[in-house]
Amino acid sequence: MSDRPVRVRFAPSPTGYLHIGSARSALFNWLFARRHGGQFILRIEDTDQKRLVADALDDFTAGLRWLGCQWDEGPLVGGEHGPYSQSQRLPIYRQWADWLVEQGHAYRCYCSEERLEQVRQQQTERKEQTGYDRHCRYLTPEQRASYEAAGASHVIRLAIEPLTGSTTFHDAIRGEITFEHSLLQDAVLLKSDGWPTYHLAAVVDDHLMEISHIMRSDEWLNSAPLGVLLYKAFGWEPPVWAHLPVILNPNGKGKMSKRHAVGADGKSIPVLLKEYIAGGYLPEAMSNFLANIGWSLDGSTEVFTPEQAIAAFAIADINPAPAAFPYDKLVWLNGVYIRQLEDDDLYRRLLPFVAQALGMSVESLDARPELRLAAPLIKERIKTLAEAAPMLDFFFVDGPLEIADPQTLIGEKMSAAQTVEALHESAATLAALPDFTRESVEASLRQLSDQLGLKIRQLLHTVRVAVTGAKVSPPLFETIVILGRQRTVARLAAAERAIGER
């Protein structure tokens, strides 16, 4: 297609935080750049000053780095094609807009918003296609002069040419795409306040930054002909175009919106990358997951590294069909990655999540032994880092443990009296153990269950509820050892009292 050096860009608009769908676009661009040893550029399209979100840029850079998509040029890292924020490039756009006017490819339009609205209204009434009527495109030199003399404010519009016929361009994912010129608008290139619109700014920057491939969301497909025409008007070599399929809601209905998404079960799911980060998803899982939407490594390998993806990535292999966001698969994949983590690695990642959930500082949590010891126990029981805290909170209760309903201490086919006995004997047995290890605890409790005529599951149910406060917990013997003899015995005794007072 193009034998230029590969240079691609991710060009978000700081009107909101990094959307999960945008993150995928960024990832695809990054993969492509790495595949070809090219550059991945981050550019900020902040030409809509009204909708600016102050900390959006920080969110983009933090999110991209978290995902592992480090950019080669752009904010924070610089580069030879800067500045990389469009708000700092205003004179460039004005200059090129003026150039287009001089060349006759664009014109000044003095129409007021009121007139535009009026035209639109009339078109609607007559059931005509709405759009600018090109009034100012055919002004006489005298009319133009009088507007200028009056100091009328103006925009600069692209003069679609020719007005008939069509433009066909090649999309690397979809093939030939044709648009009728009669349907195209003389789009605004430069606003009356002197700021450029997306169409102008993107084309000028893409050219000046020597972008070779434009890989962006499907939503831009309809404005691609404008870009193609603009490149032609400028006489610049156009890039390779590739429009990525959009990501739909998990239920398949509508694209994942900026604000919320609807899950397969009708519940809403997060749409911002930061929400997934805060939700305890691993960056390596997210990257793997995102790469698998609209693209696949080989059709059968689900779990793979960025290096594998880089080695295999090709634009032509991208599936053009829109995809429903496979949220369940993300949850599963994250679990896979968590299980692959080394114990110590998992512990370090868990630290901030558990500390926050428990209202502790990371330092004080780190100073205690429980989490480090318990991390291996929950490794295959959590799908996200955020799920750990509610599973382990009982480890961090130093006073008496609240048992909401003492009734739950009673196991299947057990009487209250048997439960009291089980509790009493368990406490006595554990208190008397010469050493307190996983093996000794298990052996003694198994022996006790025989003595009491209980199934091991019955005894352990009662002990589990007494010690952890819940019917479901990490493996009990290890849990008891981590908790320590003193707290274990105290909880067993407390449970015995609780059920006795019933």
Add this chain to the structure above:
RNA sequence: GCCCCCAUCGUCUAGUGGACCAGGACACAGGCCUUUCAAGCCUGCGACAGGGGUUCGAAUCCCCUUGGGGGCACCA
């Protein structure tokens, strides 16, 4: 309304005219394992939207229909 794009199991996908009575994964169901819950293992369920062509041969190419998505701003 107009224009553009898309169409394989519920979902993410493999498949680029014969090796496909369509493969993998998630989800779901059943079973095994088992101190709970998980994890793991096994099994099952389950799709080429419909109709016309082209061809010796079509999930793969063409057309129509239907369905889905996106776009129609001095927003990106």
